[in-house]
Amino acid sequence: MMKNIGKINNPYNDDKDFDGCSLFGMMNLEGKRFSARDPIRAIANMHERGNGLGGGFAAYGIYPEHQDDYAFHIMYLSKEAKEKTDKLLRENFEVLHDEEIPTRTANVRDPPLVWRYFVQPIKQRLEGQSEEDYVIAQVMRINTETGKAFVFSSGKNMGVFKGVGYPEDIADFFRLDEYEGYLWTCHGRFPTNTPGWWGGAHPFNILDWTVVHNGELSSYGINRRYLEMYGYKCTMRTDTEVLAYAVDLLMRRQRLPVEIVAKIFAAPLWSEIDAMEPKKQQLLKALRQTYGSLLMNGPFSIIIAHHGEMIGLTDRIKLRPLIAGTRDNFLYLSSEEAAIRLVSPTLDRVWYPRGGEPVVGKLGERPTIEVLAYREEKVK
């Protein structure tokens, strides 16, 4: 069964998926919710960067009435899969509410049945695992055991909406104009070898973590083998999946601050490290020595998000574009400046982050570790 997802997602058994893309991210740093209208307009403005074979959105703060429940978005390729999955879900979770995700007819190709569930893990079943690990294990189980069911969103008070089509058409299909969130990330895709599979579109998600990605990791082979050592099963055979798991390992499991994770994914050159003051040098050197296999080598720009944080990052020699802008309490990240200017013609600040330098938008006062010393482009 495990093979199925990998095969569907990567039908030609290539080393990984190859695609080009457009990215857009928009966050209200005060946590005020806003409509999807602007993010949709912005990503639609970069139409030419995609080819209609994948579009998607991640939205945070959209389910305030269920803010403490895990919101599962599941796509089904068959009725039997839904029956099996429903049974599995009810065995392992308290299902508080479930419904078909509201859609409308739109210019998308072969939409599957999409359903959402608001659930709470059954406490007695955790058996010493953390709640998060339990949820991840159940998601992996559904994605691999039932065959034609795929959980594409599993966080609290957030949701991923994605599929085969241009992003504006995907938004139309999912009626995203009816949702409000404080953080939106968007993706338009230009795949070369994974057409037609709804689960293969971005964002990639686990718990409330999402990744949208433009690029192709030349280091995929070793990134994947390193993560396999820590129990991750790279079933999707895409480099975005590898990025998502790396984020999970470093940020969720090992609790490393985002500025440090940026230095792992896009490590400074040895010549730069050699010139640093001793304490910083010691840290950066140890990072490369220890986490060298997670250096994301080759072209990429990514937007990583989870509740309260949106992070933009490119590879260390910036082989893919990323532009940042701020206006009042909004932080914008985009593949092209035009998309930002479309929704906010005047900006307080707009800048091209250097390769490997993260742009981090943080919400209010959260108990995350701040590492100001290593943030050269601090968001105001």
Place this chain on the structure above:
Amino acid sequence: MKTYLLPEYIVERDAERCIRCKVCVNQCTYDTHYYDAEDDVIRSRDENCVNCQRCVTFCPTHAITIRKNPNAYRENSNWTWETFRDIKKQSETSGVILTGMGCDKPHFTYWDRLLLNASQVTNPSIDPLREPMEIRTYLGAKPDALEMELENGDVVLKTQLTPQLCLETPIMFSAMSYGAISLNVQEALARAATECGTYFNSGEGGLHKSLYKYGSHAIVQVASGRFGVHPEYLDVATAVEIKIGQGAKPGIGGHLPGEKVTEDVARVRMIPPGTDALSPAPQHDIYSIEDLRQLIYAIKEATNYTKPVSVKIAAVHNSAAIASGMVRAGADIIALDGVRGATGAAPKVIRDNVGIPIELAIAQVDQRLREEGIRNKASIVAAGGIRSSADVVKAIALGADAVSIATAALVAIGCTICQRCYTGKCPWGIATSDPWISKRVNPEIASERLANLLRAWSFEIKEMMGGMGINAIESLRGNRLALRGVGLTDTELKILGVKMAGE
């Protein structure tokens, strides 16, 4: 007893070109050439010639040609010239047939059946002439995760890494002992390693005091004979290697014939001059894995945990399981030496029949350590048959952290792989302790040749990495998607963990 052995090579001398300068007479250490004053002509004893090409290289008028003896026994696929010679030799001497250098048989090389990838369109290749391209490598144990804390707004590292070796290029010089090679050659290796930011390895013959100043680029060996091991020896080096086995002769110890044990070699080895320095087959304090752990920690204690400890084994059938045990026993570096690895002296039957190709050993050890979740606990250094920068790149993509070279290094300073190192009469002045012959290697010129080779290979490695769109070597290490196989069976592909070309 009349020998039935035919000369292997025939020396041809163009009488018109020969000017009787006697360079060949003086250069040949096997007394192949002699001057016949009566006829004013130089003659040759063909049976002495080993085809080392020393006389050919130095003949000022290019008068000499060495040919394989065209006389041959009746053709026979099973009974080759080599088989005939071996049997005739043994029937005349009752001896074990000795040889030098690595296995010369064609059937073990997987490098030539692995091809590399390059970027086209969907990701860009990188030009190392215009962009940074990093090949620095650190050898030693790495933690599972780093712990850090915030102090006054700064992240401070809490995890202390164990000692690491810093290589500016992922190529080291393999272990070659003083006695097996001359002091001049060892000095050249030490100097080139220092210049290029890598390491040479003392081998099991101790370290000459004159080389202590290169200690910051030295790995010293502790082998079964314990030759030359004393506190200062351990202190002066940057890493210590326990030698369990060698690719050219798995299962047996090092051999240095008494003829090569001069006063100086004897002093460094701490043995009487002229005695055979025969290392026992096993380390007699290591009969099991827990014994290895004791020796590893005895060395770590003795050096106050300031140096990584490497354990070198020959690549054999169960290398993966053995390596796993070594890592759990505390080895910081696993040095694997494949069946094509060279030696100064080994029984030919062992050299050519025992062990497995290094490619398969790297793939299996790397994979096993990953499956057990301990790949980060030790670095893998591969040796035994690395001939070019392409082999280096392929070894690293299969899963090695770095490689060691010895044959290629000796070829760089003159060696022609005539396979007669055990005689101690190396006409190129390399595998000898004879002070007169040793002078043929000038440490300054030899170290320049070695450094040139390392720089050239390093640049070629960067070119190949750039082509793949990779600008740091850690992204190549264990990245088997960079490789494809040609002419390999499904089983071979599976063991190597690579796909078929075109797949």
